[in-house]
Amino acid sequence: MNEEPDAASSAPPEQGGPVASVLAFIRRHRLPLAIVGGVLVFALLATGAVALGAASAPTAAPAAVKPSSTPTPTAEARPVPAVVAPASRFRTCSVAAAAADPRLANLQAQVMKASTGEVLYDRGGTTPSRTASVMKVLTSAAALSVLGPEYRAATTVVKGSEPGSVVLVGGGDVTLSRTASGNETAYPGAAHLDELAAQVRAAWAADPANPPITKLILDASYFGGDEWQPSWDLVEREDGYMSNITALMVDGDRNDPYSNTSARSADPIGRAGEAFADELSGGLTIERGTAPAGAAQLGQVLSPPVSALVDKALVVSDNTVAEMLARLVAIETGSGNDFAAINAGVLAGLAPYGVDTTGVVVVDGSGLSNDNAVPPSYLTRLFVKVNAREANLGYLLDSLPVSGERGSLAYDDRFWGDNAVADGRVIAKTGWINTGYTLSGVIRAEDGTDLTFAIYALGDVTDDAKTAIDTLATAFFHCGDNLSNQ
Template identity: 70%
Template sequence: MIAGGTLALVLFGGIAVAAGSAVGAPVAASAPSATPTPTPTPTPTQTARPAPGAVPAASIVRSCSVADLASDPRLGSFQAQVRNATTGAVLYDRGGNTASRAASVLKVLTSAAALEVLGPDYRATTTVVKGAEPGSVVLVGGGDITLSRTPSGDESAYAGAAHLDDLAAQVEAAWAADPANPPLTKLILDSSMFGGAEWQPSWDSKELWDGYMPPITALQVDGDRDNPYNNTSTRSEDPIGRAGEAFAAELGGVSIERGTAPAGAAQLGAVQSQPVSTLVQQTLIVSDNAIAEMLARLVAVESGAGNGFESIQAGVLQGLAAYGIDTTGIVIVDGSGLSDDNAVPPNYLTQLFTKINAREGNLGALFDGLPVAGQSGSLSYSDRFTGDSAVADGAVFAKTGWIDTGYTLSGVIHAADGTPLTFAIYALDDVDDSAKTAIDALTAGFYSCGDSLSNQ
């Protein structure tokens, strides 16, 4: 064993010397040998696997066509757009970016602007103040065209409207409370809140005689109807005079003249309209022109745009700006949509109705006023959503429109597959009453297709 160990030591030393000679470094014979450094074990390497790519979402096959319904000649010059209200995707488009007359669908824009500029709780106030002359009072119109001459407790065409007899009772009580007051002898009518023309030049005068539109004044009663109980009733050419005569009859034995209230005059009485949230619903459900014009003019006044027809566009667009939708191309000359000069692209309506359907801001009040197919308002009439179109009853919430040169419909569809859709349909130019049937059939087609609606 000793001999073997000695041999190993000698051999190891020789190897060490040889190694030292190889690098040119002298090695002393008496130096102890260095401890060898262990060779590290190689770390195994692994090639990274490529990460799998995201699995693309399954594309929706939109093969449900309404081509036959859309080619109905009763639709005249046809425009339409349909949008998925959840995703915002445009499913169907025919001239959606072209601004055209929207008829009474324009009331949706007027209502949306009123809810923003005036707010849902705003009420128009009619007041009576002392006149400058002894024995005189001034009836000051605050823009409330719903003010009624019917007896309190007796509902006019405008449910919940303020009544002249209530206002007269307040005035008589306040007048009698001051012994220094002489007898009441004169009533002065102040309608200066609204200015300019009372009749939009592009309106056909037959709308007055047919009972659909009054002259627009800040002081009038019952929308200036001959019959205050009927939605459709002939209007006069002097709504201020009609209101004055009705109030004078309540006061008894007073003369009537036109004028303005003196600054700082003492108030003797006041009555208020329904809030804007209610007025919006009243104008939409039966397409009441007078309330729409009232709201448009109040929006113009409140926004600082002015108090005449020429101020409506600036006022309404100021209100619509809050909704963040491009209003390029929109022309608004009245609040009701009666004029052929109004212009709104269907694309704007489908975007606005997306916000209405989501009840953004105060727009829930607008949605709640929309007629419902087969159930309420102007979509429950006997000529709407009949026959095969009745499949969409209860699922279409929309504003109707009709003028001599076109029929329109725009709103929200809760489609058969559960998809909320927003839509706008214009049937313009050479059309007649049968266009409504064609519009309803196409709307029912949109309802049946839902998110599978094809643009072909």
């Protein structure tokens, strides 16, 4: 073997017998033996000390030990690692091209997976902004909470304080119609003035002491304050999209009771009074006033239920009905009966749904005001509740427009061309004012995932923004659960 020997093994052997051999071994292993010897000595000394202590220990009971003033140190708790949140799924379906469409102007958007509450896509989603008619979703949700789906607004006639006088008392029903009973107006199921007049004539004739009816007093005091919200553009009334808001009117104050879009007047109360006077007998003196306390009721008719009013407010975006609902909510919650009370009333109505309303400002029920403010994130969370049909929100879900099938999402300029692939799969409220277009609701995505979403296109927008919004919503539809935030 060609191993190199170490220095000790190469030393010449010692001579002189066994003693010399031992001495030679010690010299060769001096360091190891020193270490072993030290260990043995320490062990022997320790053993002796223990034995000595045991032998000299007293047999009497030990004296009490004086407590130390220094506290006994306690062991530090070992830090526990924080629970590591599960990693988010890596998603790869991008909608960047659709979101970059300049027709969207200043885009705000958020998409949430309804089953988990996970935000899949966000662009300014927590910033409160104007909603246009998407505000009607909040108004409807508050009405279903506060009033309930079966609530009906009453229009009543009572006996006046003067002989021969009757008082027509408006209860906020904007759908009351001046057309003949049996006709279906823009408001299906509306009550009719001729039916109310027939009740009054019968009740009046039942008392022979009554003189002929000669005076009609109009009581519209159930709603207070301005009839026109100061931030609204008057063109909305002239173009037939909004009426003055009063507690007494007929046919939403339309010139044409059968058309959703029809010019409105500057005096809804007067129009209603003239129509009712004609039904009673004609030739009556008409005045404004209030009903006397405790006056005998001569007749009453009721509006369609809130569930039907919500449908009208959402499916064709009826502004006047939305304002009716908002005002009734404000009154029922004790917030007041004017425009200024709507914010507190609607927020109180939304509170039971448990969605944080921080940043939400409700100026009107219809969404016509630029001063409304709702973050898209509020809508995505509320629509999770709507999609689950919590409380009475199933009525809201069933009243929404549906792409290519129902309401304002079935018009020719919505979900056409390549976007028609999402027909029947986008259930959402549309919105439009001069400074923005909006869309918010639920998407039944291509992969079966339910998404809640809100899209705002705000700023210098044109009518083409609707197609750009639909294209982005269709992109969400295609991506489904694989929607990327990139």
